[in-house]
Amino acid sequence: MTDQLDPARPGRKRSEEARQAILAAALELTAEAGYARLTIDGIAARSGAGKQTIYRWWPSKDDVLLEAGAGEADLHVPIPDEGSYRADLRAFLTASFALGRRRQLTDVLRALMARAQIDDAFGQRFRTAFLQRRRDALAVILDRAQARGELPAGVPAGTIADIVFGVIWYRLLATGQALDNKLADELTTVLAGPPSGSGEPALHASRRKRT
Amino acid sequence: MTDQLDPARPGRKRSEEARQAILAAALELTAEAGYARLTIDGIAARSGAGKQTIYRWWPSKDDVLLEAGAGEADLHVPIPDEGSYRADLRAFLTASFALGRRRQLTDVLRALMARAQIDDAFGQRFRTAFLQRRRDALAVILDRAQARGELPAGVPAGTIADIVFGVIWYRLLATGQALDNKLADELTTVLAGPPSGSGEPALHASRRKRT
């Protein structure tokens, strides 16, 4: 996220303490007052750092927030192997939705996604450092499913990812509706067919029923 | 969008000319330099209006842009009645995607969606004035399908809308991938089953094929 520096060069080393304080201050201030009132001055004051120290290591306050938020989000979505595409997908959705229910985190993510629209350079970094990682995680599941031949015909893996992340982000950004288990069930049904125990072997049973 | 005024009031009437010039200036400046460089001062200068005139009629520059952009977007997505849910959905997607391919328009929409995350009050207006209208349009199609019993089981109409708009917005905001006919086909397949002529009556053909 931040630059790698030649470790054998002279001069005082970067202060890990300051780094932590800055990241923490950014998260705290966003939680307390909202992204709209987050300022570099504020982060500096809260963290006890000088503004220059922030500018030295991050190109914008958004990147501070990205680094602060990324650590939190990264950890909590392991890639499960439950034995079937359906189960894997369900587990991925459950874990992702759990993150999506943490208000402080989603407030940060919404702000970052917003800034990614307005600041192109940051947008690039946000996509690489966050969005793509989440897609990569899902891709592992989808690749495995593909290898097993479990993926539905006519819908490439990329589009499945678009649907999964599309729904998550749309609810975060546009409707604010909760990411609950019901939605997870529905998405699983749409993307991997109805639960095996149901009398319905395929999605569009209702139509066929009528015939 | 803007206030209704008692038409029998004394004094000079609101200048329609100024309104048009302001909306046009907002769109032009966004197209030329991007939302990040859009300012009230800039709109005033470009349009020949005074800043006060803008503040008198719009609560923020975002609302100017919303009014400017909404007019454009509203018109082009009629609600078709093609006889079947599948065909209606396909038509809706095609029309929506066509809008989503107009770069100048999507740049404005991306900026508005971004601002909606950062400015809560504007977010409310944006959802009401834009996002909800698009959902309402789709809802007409979905209600009709529901009445005809064409909707897949296990997936409420609201979730279908989340998928449709989720994918559209996710591509606009996150990946920048084009909204093409292939995607329309795939989404239609996912949400309304495979094309009737395909010999594949249901989605999860591939799995059953293997059996």
Add this chain to the structure above:
Amino acid sequence: MTDQLDPARPGRKRSEEARQAILAAALELTAEAGYARLTIDGIAARSGAGKQTIYRWWPSKDDVLLEAGAGEADLHVPIPDEGSYRADLRAFLTASFALGRRRQLTDVLRALMARAQIDDAFGQRFRTAFLQRRRDALAVILDRAQARGELPAGVPAGTIADIVFGVIWYRLLATGQALDNKLADELTTVLAGPPSGSGEPALHASRRKRT
């Protein structure tokens, strides 16, 4: 000192209230904490003005201080006509020295003279707006004396001015010694000969005494 503007143009007029408050704040802060701690931010805060308002009308804080200080200094040195060069000069010195004993004023003048050395553009303005005016005042006296034929031979008026202002500024800047009546007497003696009532008709009596 500050720009003349076309009085018939549209828009809000410059706030005389703000101008006064800014000038007063600059003087107060210099008196309280010294020029070294005078800042634009401080002037703005003390005066209740915005920084931009200061930058709009003065090119630097030094020019604020110059305008603030000039008003004070201008008034108090009238150009006397006492009937003789000697008496005129003595009166000029007395009045100038009186100013030079006002500590708050000389602190400002010393700071301005200092800044004139460091900032060339300001130096030009300081010379024109202040230093030259003082020379002009003395020039009136010297011209009158010249016309009367009272000026000593071999020393042009310009050099007399250099001596008068040189001594004043040197004491202010270099030694801090008081500008007292004794000095006024001595300078008058050097530049206009000994007092007429003295038994010494000319300056270099002592030398002739010894012969």
Add this chain to the structure above:
Amino acid sequence: MTDQLDPARPGRKRSEEARQAILAAALELTAEAGYARLTIDGIAARSGAGKQTIYRWWPSKDDVLLEAGAGEADLHVPIPDEGSYRADLRAFLTASFALGRRRQLTDVLRALMARAQIDDAFGQRFRTAFLQRRRDALAVILDRAQARGELPAGVPAGTIADIVFGVIWYRLLATGQALDNKLADELTTVLAGPPSGSGEPALHASRRKRT
């Protein structure tokens, strides 16, 4: 100028090389860009020294400049003994004016005099290390003249020094007029009477002429 250190203590010795490089860099940068753009960082970079090395040996950049400039100025004004006050004074003025015509040197001196107004502690050091030394030099001449009874009546030696240095500094700081031989003549005439070869034994010839 710089601290005396116990010569018998352990540890690396002060680098004379660094000292020279720092003084040279300070002079060069002042000559090239002016005092206003002289910074500690700049001196360190130009000289290849670290900032700490500068702060270790000098309390401020002004003191660096003072030490750099003083060496140059000290040497060139020997105290002559020409046999008469008049001749001594003339020689002192000539030598001083010669220094005052070296632009690079006077730029430094003007900056130092300026800083002496703004930074009181440095002012003290500047007066002691530079201004007082020049007065002391002149004092030798004046004491000698006093002992010989050559000084004009009614004007103490201190005031003569004020006039001499006052005129020099005033021209440097305020008018920028050259310090030429004509001025030396005029000052000599004012302070020591007209040249002995002239028919005018005393200053105020013009007035007596008219009688």
Add this chain to the structure above:
DNA sequence: GGCTAAGCGAGACGGTACGTCGCGTCTTCGC
């Protein structure tokens, strides 16, 4: 010859002030 003390270049650190930009408000004048 190893130890200890100080100086060295380098560069990150907490600060302060800078000068600018844009905001949203206000005042003035002309239509």
Add this chain to the structure above:
DNA sequence: GCGAAGACGCGACGTACCGTCTCGCTTAGCC
């Protein structure tokens, strides 16, 4: 009384230097 022009108070920006503080490294006397 609307609308342009534009000054106003305000707050944040990103930058420049300040003076201090580690770093890892020389360099020199002393045991």
